[in-house]
Amino acid sequence: MVRFAPSPTGYLHVGGARTALFNFLFARHHGGIFILRIEDTDQKRFQAEALQEIFASLKWLGLNWDEGPEAGGERGPYFQSQRTALYRRHAEQLLAAGKAYRCFCSEERLARMREEQEKAKMAHGSGYDRHCRLRPEAEVKALLAANAAHVVRLKVPDNRVVVFNDLIRGEISYDSSQLDDLVLLKSDGFPTYHLANVVDDHLMQITHVLRGDEWIVSTPKHILIYEAFGWPPPHFAHMPVILAADGGKLSKRRGAASVLDYQRSGFQPEALLNFLVLLGWAPGGDREIMTLDEMTAAFSLQRVSAKAAVFDETKLEWMNGHYLQQRSQESLLPEVMACWEKLLPPPPAVLADQAYAKKVIGLFKERSKKIIEIAENSGYFFRDPAAYDPQAARKYFKSETISILELLAEKLAALEPFSHEALEGLYRQVAEGLGLPAGKLIHPTRLAVSGVSFGPGLFEMLELLGKETVIRRLQSAGNWIGTAAGKEE
RNA sequence: GGCGCUAUCGUCUAGGGGUUAGGACGGGUGAUUCUCAGUCACUAAACCGGGGUUCGAAUCCCCGUAGCGCUGCCA
Numbered sequence: 001m002v003r004f005a006p007s008p009t010g011y012l013h014v015g016g017a018r019t020a021l022f023n024f025l026f027a028r029h030h031g032g033i034f035i036l037r038i039e040d041t042d043q044k045r046f047q048a049e050a051l052q053e054i055f056a057s058l059k060w061l062g063l064n065w066d067e068g069p070e071a072g073g074e075r076g077p078y079f080q081s082q083r084t085a086l087y088r089r090h091a092e093q094l095l096a097a098g099k100a101y102r103c104f105c106s107e108e109r110l111a112r113m114r115e116e117q118e119k120a121k122m123a124h125g126s127g128y129d130r131h132c133r134l135r136p137e138a139e140v141k142a143l144l145a146a147n148a149a150h151v152v153r154l155k156v157p158d159n160r161v162v163v164f165n166d167l168i169r170g171e172i173s174y175d176s177s178q179l180d181d182l183v184l185l186k187s188d189g190f191p192t193y194h195l196a197n198v199v200d201d202h203l204m205q206i207t208h209v210l211r212g213d214e215w216i217v218s219t220p221k222h223i224l225i226y227e228a229f230g231w232p233p234p235h236f237a238h239m240p241v242i243l244a245a246d247g248g249k250l251s252k253r254r255g256a257a258s259v260l261d262y263q264r265s266g267f268q269p270e271a272l273l274n275f276l277v278l279l280g281w282a283p284g285g286d287r288e289i290m291t292l293d294e295m296t297a298a299f300s301l302q303r304v305s306a307k308a309a310v311f312d313e314t315k316l317e318w319m320n321g322h323y324l325q326q327r328s329q330e331s332l333l334p335e336v337m338a339c340w341e342k343l344l345p346p347p348p349a350v351l352a353d354q355a356y357a358k359k360v361i362g363l364f365k366e367r368s369k370k371i372i373e374i375a376e377n378s379g380y381f382f383r384d385p386a387a388y389d390p391q392a393a394r395k396y397f398k399s400e401t402i403s404i405l406e407l408l409a410e411k412l413a414a415l416e417p418f419s420h421e422a423l424e425g426l427y428r429q430v431a432e433g434l435g436l437p438a439g440k441l442i443h444p445t446r447l448a449v450s451g452v453s454f455g456p457g458l459f460e461m462l463e464l465l466g467k468e469t470v471i472r473r474l475q476s477a478g479n480w481i482g483t484a485a486g487k488e489e
Numbered sequence: 490g491g492c493g494c495u496a497u498c499g500u501c502u503a504g505g506g507g508u509u510a511g512g513a514c515g516g517g518u519g520a521u522u523c524u525c526a527g528u529c530a531c532u533a534a535a536c537c538g539g540g541g542u543u544c545g546a547a548u549c550c551c552c553g554u555a556g557c558g559c560u561g562c563c564a
Contacts, residue, residue, distance in 0.1 A: 455524070
C-alpha cells in the first residue's frame, strides 16, 4: 500500500513525476495499491489549476491511481482539506494524553526568537524554545476561554535517539535534541503537513512511504508522532533529487521541469517515463529501453540509488526519438496536424489531404526526435518556399544553374510515371549527358524545391510533391537566380 | 552556524574486496549516401582527496573537501 501525495501548489514537475512513478512501480510490482492523495492543507498556496495539471500529468504518463480523486476508494476522502475534523480529533487525543500542548506564541515572537538564534549562531539545536510547553495550566485555561489564537505542538522528548531504517540509505539516526516541538495544528485549524501526513498514512494503511529526500529530516519527527499515537510507523524510502544540468535545482528556467511542458513540446510519455525511471534506478546489466510493464517486473527498491541525478535533456531527446520511430504515421497524424495548423496560418488547403499528410510524416519521422520537428521541417510540402537559405543559395545557385534548372523542368514535364525510381533514373541520365556529377543537379533541385539544403531523399520528395509543383518551383528558382535578388547573393 | 544525505567517464549508470572498471547519451573518426538525419564500425573519456583495515580497496571504516537538503503556523 503506497501513496503519492502531491501538494496542489504548482505544476507537476519531473521530480514529482518520478516519485509517482516509483510509487506506481513498487505497488504494481508487489501487487499493492497505489493511492493518490492531495495534500491541500495550505489554503494560502492552493491553486485549482495546479490540481487539474497534476491529474492531467499523471494520466498522460499512464500512472493511473487505484484510489484517490476521481477513482474513489474506501479510504477516502483523498483531499486533506476534507479531513480536517479527523486531524483535529487526533490532535485533541494527543492533547488529552499529554503528548502535545497548546502554544499561544505570536508570529512576531517566533520571528524575534529565530532572529536571536541566528545571531547567537547557536552551537546546536534551534527552533521553538518551548515557551508555552511550560505555561501553567490555569494560564492556558484563561487564554483558551479568551479565545486566544494558538497552535498545537508536539512534545518532543529529550535525549532520545530516533533511528529508522531507510530502505534506500540504510540506518539513519537523529538526536531528538535536534528536533523542536513541531506544530501539529495551525491556528486556522488546519493540520500541518506532518500531522496530516502521519494520520493519513496510518488511516490509509500505507505500508511504504516513498518520497523525495527533502523529507528525510522530517522523518524522525514523523516517527515521534507515530509513537505519540502508539502506532507502528511504515517503512520509509527516500528518493534522490533530480537536478538541472548546472547542478542546481530544476525549474522552469533550467529545463522545462513541468511534465505538461514536455507533453506540449512533443515528447512521448513512454520516453519521459523510461528516461525518468533511469534517473536513480537501473535494472542491472545493460538494459535501458523498457516499457512500463518491463519496468514493473524488474523494479526493486534495493536498486534505487541514493545519489542525486542530473536531468540530461539530450538523452531524453534521443530516447524520445527512439519511441517516435515506433509510432505509425497514422497515429502521429492528429498530433502533427495540430502543429502544422499552428505553424502554417492560414491552413493551406492541402492540409485536408490526409493521405498526403501521412506520406509527409513518413518522410520526416525517421529524421526527427520530436513531433514538432516533423511539422517544423516540412512546411514546404504545403506551401512554396518563401525564401532560399542564403548560405545554400550561394553554394548551389550559380548563374549556370539557371539553364540546368530549365533543362530539368523540361525533362520532368515529359516524365511518366512521376515516381522516385523514374526520377532518379532521369537525373542520373541527365547528369551523364551533361558530363556532371549527379550532385550538381540534385543539390540545386533540393534548394529550389524546399528552400533548404537538408531533408528527405530528393526523389521521394519530388514524387510526393508532384510534377506540377516541382516544375513550378524549379522555374521560380530559375527566375529568382536571374533577378537582382539572386545576383546579390 | 547546526543537523542530515550524497560522491565511478561531461551526463545517466553497471560493478559492492582480486575486472583490460562495462553499457547508454553526448563528443571525435571512418563507412554508407543527393543533403540532413539515421545506421554501422572504431575511438577518447571516470573510481573527489587523505588516512586506515587487508596479502590485495573503486568496493569496508574514519577524516577532510565539495554538492545538495532541512533548520516555517510550506509541502
